[in-house]
Amino acid sequence: MSTVQASRKRSFWLTVGGYGAAMALLVFILKYVEYKYLLRDLRVEVYVGVVALLFTALGIWMGTRMLARKAGIVAAAPVRPDQEALRRTGISGRELEVLKLIAEGRSNQEIADALFISLPTVKSHSSSLFGKLEVKRRTEAVHKAKSLGIIP
Numbered sequence: 001m002s003t004v005q006a007s008r009k010r011s012f013w014l015t016v017g018g019y020g021a022a023m024a025l026l027v028f029i030l031k032y033v034e035y036k037y038l039l040r041d042l043r044v045e046v047y048v049g050v051v052a053l054l055f056t057a058l059g060i061w062m063g064t065r066m067l068a069r070k071a072g073i074v075a076a077a078p079v080r081p082d083q084e085a086l087r088r089t090g091i092s093g094r095e096l097e098v099l100k101l102i103a104e105g106r107s108n109q110e111i112a113d114a115l116f117i118s119l120p121t122v123k124s125h126s127s128s129l130f131g132k133l134e135v136k137r138r139t140e141a142v143h144k145a146k147s148l149g150i151i152p
Contacts, residue, residue: 004105005107019055022058023051023055026050026051026054027047027051030046030047030050081096081149081150081151082148082149082150085148085149085150086150089132089133089148089150090132091129091132091133091150094115094125095125095128095129095132096150096151097115098111098115098122098125098126098129099129099141099142099145099150099151100151101114101115102126102129102138102141102142103142103145103146103151108122108123108126126138126141129141133145
């Protein structure tokens with residue numbers, strides 16, 4: 001497993017643990033308020049409603065932060081590939097998308113998820129790319145594509 005995958009896995013479990021801890025703290029606070037003010041007849045629906053409301057607010061807040069970050073990334077000026085080099089090599093638009101994601105260091109599964117295609121389709125596009133670029137490895141494909149001006 002690469003360090004990027006390990007980092008993502010760790011980040012995922014830290015997020016899940018954080019949400020779990022937040023939910024436990026919220027239930028503790030609700031129980032404390034219930035006992036402190038002798039509100040012994042609170043129904044489960046009240047607890048569920050408060051938890052749902054807080055997590056909805058948290059989701060909206062996190063979503064706006066993530067979208068703002070992505071908007072900054074998208075705002076960068078796109079670099080156009082050399083059209084003549086694309087014609088000479090015969091690389092299709094979809095293969096170019098796969099090549100760009102390979103250049104970002106993504107795995108085949110991550111590419112499939114990003115492009116909403118199946119894993120065998122990614123592998124098919126990759127082998128087609130390797131043949132058109134006359135290379136045998138992903139790193140060689142990226143290096144050759146950069147030298148031809150196909151990708152930045």
